[in-house]
Amino acid sequence: MTLIQSLFYVMAAMAVGSALYVAATPNLVRSVFMFFITLFALAGLYVLALADFVAITQVVVYVGGILVLVIFAFMLSGRETLAALQQTPVKWLSVAKLPALLLSGLFLVVLVNLMLKQDAGNLPWITNAVAGKNVIMPNDVMIGNTGVNLMTRYLLPFEAISVLLLMALAGAAHLARKEPQEV
Structure with missing residues (x-):
């Protein structure tokens, strides 16, 4: 077994194991941090697949954007809501x-x-x-070609992703500031 194969198996085991923990644990804090590990393990798998731009995008967009929004929404949530979620029995x-x-x-x-x-x-x-x-050879440079295509041919999807991130930010802010409903 080569070094690349062993790195692949380690990264894949980290991604699958942490993703299963995220889905199975009732503790929301641990779930968020294991999701962080899952996203970084996926970025490592992208690096091993010679998709360096996708790996950097994975870290910047998901770890730097979406996960931070999830953490902010979690931190701004009321203690009563979090306590009620953690007290729910898992069947x-x-x-x-x-x-x-x-x-x-x-x-x-x-x-x-x-x-x-x-x-x-x-x-x-x-x-x-x-x-x-x-x-694609390991010594090929793909980021320059990707950057030119991203700013010319794929500009509309690139802007659509920025709108998606803005909607995620607005949704996280709405969930975090939601007032309790009167009965």
Whole structure:
């Protein structure tokens, strides 16, 4: 096993393990911090996949933007709301969760079946790319090309992402300042 493969397995285990902890824990503080680890592990996987721009974007947008908004919304929430959320009993199996469990189980079966039957080294599009010398080498510089495309061809989606972040900020502020409803 090479160093790159072992780094991949470590990063993948960190991402999957911390994501499962985020989904399973009733403690909101620990969940937020494990989400932080999940996002950084995903950025590490992007670096290993030679997608350096996507890794930097992952850190800047998700860790630097969305996660900070989640932390602010958490900090500005009332103690009563947080206490009520943490006192809610966690039931792993219930009738309300049955469709989600069935769907996720079916998805897991499909993914495992694909992984076992697929020979990733002999896929037609990979062999065509290697034969046509259309591959990304580790010493290729991709950020310059990405930056030019981002400011010319993909300017509209880039601006749409900034509007999405602005909406997330407004939503976090609304949730944090929501006053208790009178009954």
